[in-house]
Amino acid sequence: MxxxxxxxxxxxxxxxxxxxxxxxxxxxxxxxxxxxxxxxxxxxxxxxxxxxxxxxxxxxxxxxxxxxxxxxxxxxxxxxxxxxxxxxxxxxxxxxxxxxxxxxxxxxxxxxxxxxxxxxxxxxxxxxxxxxxxxxxxxxxxxxxxxxxxxxxxxxxxxxxxxxxxxxxxxxxxxxxxxxxxxxxxxxxxxxxxxxxxxxxxxxxxxxxxxxxxxxxxxxxxxxxxxxxxxxxxxxxxxxxxxxxxxxxxxxxxxRGARVYAEAVGQGISADAHDIVQPEPEGRGISHALQNLMDRTDLNPAEIVHVNAHATSTPAGDVAELKALRKVFGDDVDHMAVSATKSMTGHLLGGAGGVETVATVLALYHRLAPPTINVENLDPEAEAAADVVRGEARKLPVEGRIAALNDSFGFGGHNVVLAFRTV
CATH class of the missing domain: 3.40.47.10 (Thiolase/Chalcone synthase)
Known part of the structure; x- marks a missing residue:
C-alpha cells in the first residue's frame, strides 16, 4: 500500500x-x-x-x-x-x-x-x-x-x-x-x-x-x-x-494488537467566501465541504447513518447545515440520524470538533446516536431537511459497516467535515 x-x-x-x-x-x-x-x-x-x-x-x-x-x-x-x-x-x-x-x-x-x-x-x-x-x-x-x-x-x-x-x-x-x-x-x-x-x-x-x-x-x-x-x-x-x-x-x-474504535476515513474542507461571521444561508460552502469529502474518499452515501451536526443553536446556522446535507445526499439523508450534542455541552469553540469527534467515534463503536435535547418545537425547515434525533438516544444499525460524519464550521467561513466508519 x-x-x-x-x-x-x-x-x-x-x-x-x-x-x-x-x-x-x-x-x-x-x-x-x-x-x-x-x-x-x-x-x-x-x-x-x-x-x-x-x-x-x-x-x-x-x-x-x-x-x-x-x-x-x-x-x-x-x-x-x-x-x-x-x-x-x-x-x-x-x-x-x-x-x-x-x-x-x-x-x-x-x-x-x-x-x-x-x-x-x-x-x-x-x-x-x-x-x-x-x-x-x-x-x-x-x-x-x-x-x-x-x-x-x-x-x-x-x-x-x-x-x-x-x-x-x-x-x-x-x-x-x-x-x-x-x-x-x-x-x-x-x-x-x-x-x-x-x-x-x-x-x-x-x-x-x-x-x-x-x-x-x-x-x-x-x-x-x-x-x-x-x-x-x-x-x-x-x-x-x-x-x-x-x-x-x-x-x-x-x-501492536491495539483495539480499534473506528476507521478515520478522511476530511472535506471548504470556505464560504461569504461573510466574516454569518454563514452562507443556503449552505453552499458546507455543501462544497461535503462533496469534497465524498470525492476524496470511498464513502458511499448509503453507509452514512449518523451525523454529529455543528448545530450551535443559532437561527441561521442550524438550518443552513441541514439544507447542505439534503443538497449533497438527497433522499439518503432520510436514513441519517442527526444529533446536535452542543445542546448538552454548549459550544466549545475550537474544542468542539475534538469533543464531537469523540462522540461520533463512540456513536459508531456503540452503534448508538446521542439525542438532541431541548427541542420542544422543531423548526419546520429543519424537519423538512433531515431526521433530527430528539429527546432520547437512538440505536443505529447493528449489522454491517456503517459510517458517520462530524461537521464543524467557524467564523471566517471555515468548513470541515470528518468521516469515520466501523471496522
Missing part, C-alpha cells in the same frame, strides 16, 4: 467536558441527555447580558498538580488531561521512546484552539495595570501562545514528527484531526495525537459574543438555553473543555 493510501484508525479517545472529566462520563452524559449548562456564579457575571455557560464538570485543579498548572493556560490544561487519557486508552504506557511501541520520530501532535490563551492574556494585563510590570508572570508568553496546548501535548507524549496548531475558529478542532489523518496517510507519521481545546469563559469573550447577538440570553433556564433546531433558539451557550483522539495507521495498530 502506497503512503498516500494508508488506512487510518482511531485507537484512543480522551475528553474533559461540561458533562464529565473523561470520555466515558462525557459519553454517559450525552446518552442520558444531560445538560452541562449552569448559571455563571462569578461576581463579574452580574453585569453581563449573558449569565450562563457550560464549564467543565471536573476542574483541572483536581487533576493537574498546582506547580505544573501555574505554568499552563487553562486551555493547555484541558488538552493535557484529554491527551493523556487518549494516550493511555490507546494502550501506550509511557511517552514515545520510553514505550517501545511507538517511535518518537514517527509520532505527531496536532492540537487546535480557536482563541488560544485568551484568559492568560487578559488576566496578566489586569496584573500589569493593577500591580505593575514586575508582577507579570514570566510564564505569560508560553501560556498565551495559541500553540501552547499542542506544544505541551507534544512534550508529554514525546512527539518529534511534527507538532501543529490549526486555527480556524470553531472548525479548529476538526481541522486538527483532519490534519492528523493526512500526516499518517501521506507517510509523515505512524501515530498522531489530535484534537481541540478551548477555555474562554471570561468576562471579555462573554461580553463580546453577547454583544454580537450570537449567544443565548435565556438566563432563567440555563439547561434549556442550548436548543438547536427549536423554533425558539436564540444563540449558542459558551462551553469549555477538550476532546482528543489517537490516530494510527491500521498497519501500526495491528502490529
Amino acid at each position: 502506497s503512503p498516500t493510501n494508508r488506512t487510518v484508525v482511531v485507537t484512543g479517545i480522551g475528553a474533559t467536558t461540561p458533562l464529565g472529566g473523561d470520555a466515558a462520563s462525557t459519553w454517559e452524559g450525552m446518552i442520558a441527555g444531560r445538560s452541562g449548562v449552569k448559571p455563571l456564579e462569578q461576581e463579574w457575571a452580574a453585569d453581563q447580558a449573558v449569565r450562563i455557560a457550560a464549564p467543565v464538570a471536573v476542574d483541572p485543579s483536581e487533576v493537574i498538580p498546582r506547580p505544573q498548572a501555574r505554568r499552563l493556560d487553562r486551555s493547555a490544561q484541558f488538552a493535557l488531561i484529554a491527551a493523556k487519557e487518549a494516550w493511555a486508552d490507546a494502550g501506550f504506557t509511557a511517552k514515545a521512546g520510553d514505550d517501545p511501541a511507538v517511535d518518537p520520530d514517527r509520532l505527531g501532535a496536532v492540537i487546535a484552539s480557536g482563541i488560544g490563551g485568551v484568559t492568560t492574556l487578559l488576566d496578566q494585563y489586569d496584573v500589569l495595570k493593577e500591580k505593575g510590570v514586575r508582577r507579570v508572570s514570566p510564564h505569560t508568553v508560553p501560556m498565551l501562545m495559541p500553540n501552547g496546548p499542542s506544544a505541551n501535548v507534544g512534550l508529554a507524549v514525546g512527539a518529534r514528527a511534527g507538532v501543529h496548531t490549526p486555527v480556524s475558529a470553531c472548525a479548529s478542532g476538526a481541522e486538527a484531526i483532519g490534519y492528523g489523518i493526512e500526516m499518517i496517510r501521506t507517510g509523515r507519521a505512524d501515530v498522531v495525537v489530535a484534537g481541540g481545546t478551548e477555555a474562554a469563559i471570561h468576562p471579555l469573550p462573554i461580553a463580546a459574543f453577547g454583544n454580537m447577538m450570537a449567544m443565548s440570553k435565556n438566563n432563567d433556564d440555563p439547561q434549556g438555553a442550548s436548543r438547536p433546531y427549536d423554533v425558539a433558539r436564540d444563540g449558542f451557550v459558551l462551553g469549555e473543555g477538550s476532546g482528543v483522539v489517537v490516530l494510527e495507521s491500521a498497519e501500526h495498530a495491528a502490529k
Whole structure:
C-alpha cells in the first residue's frame, strides 16, 4: 500500500467536558441527555447580558498538580488531561521512546484552539495595570501562545514528527484531526495525537459574543438555553473543555494488537467566501465541504447513518447545515440520524470538533446516536431537511459497516467535515 493510501484508525479517545472529566462520563452524559449548562456564579457575571455557560464538570485543579498548572493556560490544561487519557486508552504506557511501541520520530501532535490563551492574556494585563510590570508572570508568553496546548501535548507524549496548531475558529478542532489523518496517510507519521481545546469563559469573550447577538440570553433556564433546531433558539451557550483522539495507521495498530474504535476515513474542507461571521444561508460552502469529502474518499452515501451536526443553536446556522446535507445526499439523508450534542455541552469553540469527534467515534463503536435535547418545537425547515434525533438516544444499525460524519464550521467561513466508519 502506497503512503498516500494508508488506512487510518482511531485507537484512543480522551475528553474533559461540561458533562464529565473523561470520555466515558462525557459519553454517559450525552446518552442520558444531560445538560452541562449552569448559571455563571462569578461576581463579574452580574453585569453581563449573558449569565450562563457550560464549564467543565471536573476542574483541572483536581487533576493537574498546582506547580505544573501555574505554568499552563487553562486551555493547555484541558488538552493535557484529554491527551493523556487518549494516550493511555490507546494502550501506550509511557511517552514515545520510553514505550517501545511507538517511535518518537514517527509520532505527531496536532492540537487546535480557536482563541488560544485568551484568559492568560487578559488576566496578566489586569496584573500589569493593577500591580505593575514586575508582577507579570514570566510564564505569560508560553501560556498565551495559541500553540501552547499542542506544544505541551507534544512534550508529554514525546512527539518529534511534527507538532501543529490549526486555527480556524470553531472548525479548529476538526481541522486538527483532519490534519492528523493526512500526516499518517501521506507517510509523515505512524501515530498522531489530535484534537481541540478551548477555555474562554471570561468576562471579555462573554461580553463580546453577547454583544454580537450570537449567544443565548435565556438566563432563567440555563439547561434549556442550548436548543438547536427549536423554533425558539436564540444563540449558542459558551462551553469549555477538550476532546482528543489517537490516530494510527491500521498497519501500526495491528502490529501492536491495539483495539480499534473506528476507521478515520478522511476530511472535506471548504470556505464560504461569504461573510466574516454569518454563514452562507443556503449552505453552499458546507455543501462544497461535503462533496469534497465524498470525492476524496470511498464513502458511499448509503453507509452514512449518523451525523454529529455543528448545530450551535443559532437561527441561521442550524438550518443552513441541514439544507447542505439534503443538497449533497438527497433522499439518503432520510436514513441519517442527526444529533446536535452542543445542546448538552454548549459550544466549545475550537474544542468542539475534538469533543464531537469523540462522540461520533463512540456513536459508531456503540452503534448508538446521542439525542438532541431541548427541542420542544422543531423548526419546520429543519424537519423538512433531515431526521433530527430528539429527546432520547437512538440505536443505529447493528449489522454491517456503517459510517458517520462530524461537521464543524467557524467564523471566517471555515468548513470541515470528518468521516469515520466501523471496522
